[in-house]
Amino acid sequence: MLEKWEGIVLRTNDYGETNKIVTMLTREKGKKAAVARGAKKTNSRLSGVTQPFTHGYFLVQGGKGLGTMQQGEALDSMRHIREDLLKTAYAAYIVELTDRTTEDGQAGAPLFELVRKSLAYINDGVDPAIVTNIFEMKMLSQAGLRPELSSCAVCGEMEGRFGFSIRENGLICHRCFEKDPYYLPLSPAAIRLLRLFYFFDLDRLGTIDVKESTKKELRAAISMYYDEYAGLYLKSRRFLEQMERFEDVFKKDETDD
Structure with a gap:
């Protein structure tokens, strides 16, 4: 049976000398893989x-396997x-996180739209670090994680100074800091953005300066x-962290000049 999928290419693996196995996140079927014969050849129409990261339509001949x-x-x-190494690093992290938290045939249109919009924003020049942070916060539920971000995870208070507690699985207010001596202090701006990124609709993303x-x-x-709750080791994240450190050094050198 021939099926038409709208998909985003998450990764490819070599299959023989000239073929690829292409793993896609599709709108219709969730995460699916297909063999693209001859796709490793530069003159192939599938190359x-x-x-x-490519977003497109794919005609796939189905069957067992x-x-x-x-x-x-x-x-x-x-x-x-593809023309910018830093953007590539962020995009690679987004698609690997999607791939690693999604089973074959799992997910569908909502996740597809989240990935598509995130890549499109980065491609269009929106700050890739912020787009990626929003994506990560949106992906928590996909990974089965639900931190408490609307109020203090200990006492339920919604007003006051807040920090982030791994132990308590979310925000804790100043009244409860003693419950976790290892909590991460965060500025009011960071708290506001964590909440915003977790709850708001990505369609509403406009100009954002952080x-x-x-x-x-x-x-x-x-x-x-x-690191604490997802238990994922992502090669793309390690590469992204290296790129971010390089960017920090580059910006510092520019400031010193």
């Missing part, structure tokens, strides 16, 4: 459309991501939480 990709039509190649110091707070809190 370009099976590049990571892996289907076979017959045709592909790129809707967006995410060219600007201080570098606040970005570092967000990165620390989100990374700590994923």
Whole structure:
């Protein structure tokens, strides 16, 4: 049976000398894989459309086991991501996080739209660090994680100074800091953005300007939480952290000059 999927290429694996196994997140079927025969050849009609991050339509011949990709039509190649190493690092992290937290055939249109919009924002020049933070917060439920961000995880208070507690699985207010001596202090701006990123609709993302110091707070809190609760080792994240450190050094050198 021939099926048409709208999909985003998450990753590819070599299959023989000239073929690829292409893993996609599709709108219709969730995460699916198909063999793209000859796609490793530079002159193949499937070569370009099976590049990571590509959003397109794919005709797949089904059957038991892996289907076979017959045709592909790129809707967006995410060219600007591919031309920028830092954008590529963020996009690679997004698709690997999606891949590792999603089973074959799992998920569908809502997750597909989240991934598509996130990559499109990065491709269009929106701050990739902020887009990625929003994506990470939205993906917590996909990974089965639900931190308490609307009020203090200990006493339920909604007003006061807050920090982030791994032990208590969310925010804790100043009245409860003693419950976790290892809580992560966060500025009011970082607290507000954590809540915003978790609850708001990505469609509403407009121009957003976040201080570098606040970005570092967000990165620390989100990374700590994923490390503690998700149990994922992502190669793309390690590469992204290296790129972020390089960017920090580059910006510092520019400031010193």
